[in-house]
Every structure is written in structure tokens, then in C-alpha cells.
Amino acid sequence: KKLKDGLKKTRESVVGQIDSMLQAFTVIDDELFDELEELLVMGDVGVETANKICGMLRVRVREKGITKPAKIMDEIAEISAEILSEGGNEMVLNTQPSIILVIGVNGVGKTTSIGKIANYYVQQGKKVTLAAADTFRAAAIDQLKIWAERSGADIVAQGEGSDPAAVVFDAISSAKAKGTDVIIVDTAGRLHNKKHLMDELAKIRRIIDRELPDADKEALLVLDATTGQNAVNQAAEFAKATGITGIVLTKLDGTAKGGVVLAIKDTLGIPVKFIGVGEKVDDLQPFDPEEFSRALF
Numbered sequence: 185k186k187l188k189d190g191l192k193k194t195r196e197s198v199v200g201q202i203d204s205m206l207q208a209f210t211v212i213d214d215e216l217f218d219e220l221e222e223l224l225v226m227g228d229v230g231v232e233t234a235n236k237i238c239g240m241l242r243v244r245v246r247e248k249g250i251t252k253p254a255k256i257m258d259e260i261a262e263i264s265a266e267i268l269s270e271g272g273n274e275m276v277l278n279t280q281p282s283i284i285l286v287i288g289v290n291g292v293g294k295t296t297s298i299g300k301i302a303n304y305y306v307q308q309g310k311k312v313t314l315a316a317a318d319t320f321r322a323a324a325i326d327q328l329k330i331w332a333e334r335s336g337a338d339i340v341a342q343g344e345g346s347d348p349a350a351v352v353f354d355a356i357s358s359a360k361a362k363g364t365d366v367i368i369v370d371t372a373g374r375l376h377n378k379k380h381l382m383d384e385l386a387k388i389r390r391i392i393d394r395e396l397p398d399a400d401k402e403a404l405l406v407l408d409a410t411t412g413q414n415a416v417n418q419a420a421e422f423a424k425a426t427g428i429t430g431i432v433l434t435k436l437d438g439t440a441k442g443g444v445v446l447a448i449k450d451t452l453g454i455p456v457k458f459i460g461v462g463e464k465v466d467d468l469q470p471f472d473p474e475e476f477s478r479a480l481f
């Protein structure tokens with residue numbers, strides 16, 4: 185229900201247009217596929233992915249002997265689910281502790297997402313420790329403290345300007361001592377083309393690898409869905425510079441650009457693991473490709 189509501193804008197604009205277009209056709213022909221591809225591109229699915237979806241559709245229409253244009257929508261939903269589920273969307277956090285490194289440019293919803301993810305695991309009965317390693321802005325540390333309280337997570341923080349790797353070291357020591365299940369590390373969100381940001385991330389990763397050599401580790405990149413193609417570009421740049429195991433796509437509720445999920449997954453091969461559909465603590469869901477595709481198309 186929440187997902188359907190969250191995707192309302194995308195459904196009403198892009199998917200609504202596809203629906204009207206399909207209704208205007210009596211037969212499935214090249215013109216239909218051309219118009220569909222164009223609408224998918226306009227819906228932020230991206231040129232490459234829109235082309236791929238239409239190619240897959242043509243094959244299926246032929247193989248299944250589909251003749252009614254109205255039936256196309258179900259096939260799109262199925263193809264979307266297939267593309268989005270390739271490689272799996274599960275968080276792998278089986279060790280105690282396990283650790284999630286959270287990366288993203290300022291303003292994308294990184295802090296909010298960390299709070300929501302913490303809440304998600306606390307609700308499952310897990311012990312969560314937040315590491316306030318975005319020490320660049322005092323406000324970031326304060327915000328994270330508020331989210332720790334709201335979600336029932338512990339937090340390890342030092343002052344503004346302290347060494348992020350030292351904060352992570354402290355958080356890991358504290359987690360080991362307390363029997364924490366999941367450590368979630370906030371990192372600085374200054375622009376990715378700055379070498380020092382990537383150096384800082386590398387240093388944090390070295391500490392994690394040294395202190396938790398056998399732990400399950402996730403590195404989540406937070407992206408703002410409302411920025412559409414920009415989010416895809418950001419993901420590409422980060423993925424080039426540092427290992428990313430999954431995407432958190434935020435603000436899907438505020439945008440008609442929900443199709444960008446497909447562009448990110450298909451062009452970069454990085455699975456979407458969580459989606460944000462609102463500002464509240466429980467407005468975050470583990471990403472379910474089938475449910476998402478059904479809610480969208």
C-alpha cells in the first residue's frame with residue numbers, strides 16, 4: 185500500500201502515458217514499440233535500458249503469441265522484475281557484528297536513510313550501533329544522534345573535525361564489547377570528485393578490513409530519485425572509485441522519475457537494496473523487485 189502510494193507520481197505520469205498509448209493501438213506493431221521506447225526514455229529508464237526492455241518485449245510477444253496491446257503492460261512488469269532481481273537484492277549481514285558503510289553526496293537523504301535502516305534492524309530485534317564518521321559537519325553528528333534516539337540504536341561519535349577512521353575504530357570496539365549485530369557507518373558527503381573524500385573512504389575501509397576481517401560488509405550508496413539521470417551518473421562515478429554492494433534510492437514518493445531504478449540496476453549492475461518512500465522513520469523498505477514492478481506497472 186505504502187509502495188503503491190509512494191510510486192503514485194511515476195504511475196500517474198509515465199505509466200499513465202504508456203497505458204493511454206497502449207489503449208490507442210489496436211495491433212502490436214513497430215510503431216507501438218517505438219512509442220513505448222520513447223515513453224520509457226522520458227520516464228528516466230534510460231536509452232539503453234528502454235531499448236533492452238523493448239527488445240525483450242518483442243521476443244516475448246512473438247513467443248507467447250500476444251496480440252492485444254493492453255497485455256503489454258503485464259509483460260513490462262515481468263521484464264522489469266527480472267532486470268531488477270538479477271544478482272539478488274538481499275542484504276548479507278550474517279556475522280556478529282556485521283557492518284554497513286553508507287556513502288552519498290550531501291542532501292540525497294543519507295542521514296535519514298541511516299536512521300530508517302537502523303530502525304528497520306532494531307525492529308527485527310537486532311542491536312545496532314551507528315558510527316558518526318561524517319565529522320566534517322557538526323550538524324551531521326547532531327542529526328545522527330537524533331536518529332539514534334528515534335530508532336533505538338547506540339551511537340559512537342566524536343567532535344567535529346575528528347578523524348573519521350578513529351570514529352569507526354571506536355564504533356567497532358564498542359560493538360564488539362556490547363555484542364552489537366549491525367554497525368552502520370555514516371560518511372562525509374562532500375563531492376565525489378574530491379580526491380580526499382575517496383582517500384577518506386579508503387582509510388575507513390582499511391580500518392574495517394583490519395578490525396573485522398571476517399565480517400559481512402555492505403557498502404550502500406544513497407541516491408536521490410528526484411534527480412533522475414543525475415543519480416545514475418553519480419552512481420557510475422562512485423562505483424568507479426569505490427566498491428558499492430547496493431543502492432538506497434530515496435525520495436521515490438516525491439518524484440515521477442521512479443523508472444530510474446531500472447536505469448541504475450541495468451546500466452551499473454548494482455542492486456537496489458532499500459527504497460525511501462517518505463520522511464518518517466518507517467518510510468523505508470527493503471527493495472522487492474516483483475512488488476516494485478507490480479506497483480509501478
Ligand code: GDP
Pocket residue numbers: 288289290291292293294295296297373434435436437438459460461462463467
Ligand atoms: P543528507 O544530507 O544526505 O544526510 O540528507 P538528509 O538525510 O538530511 O535528507 C535531506 C532531506 O530529504 C530531508 O528533508 C529528508 O527528510 C528528506 N528525505 C530523505 N529521504 C526521503 C524520502 O524517502 N522521501 C522524502 N519525501 N524525503 C526524504
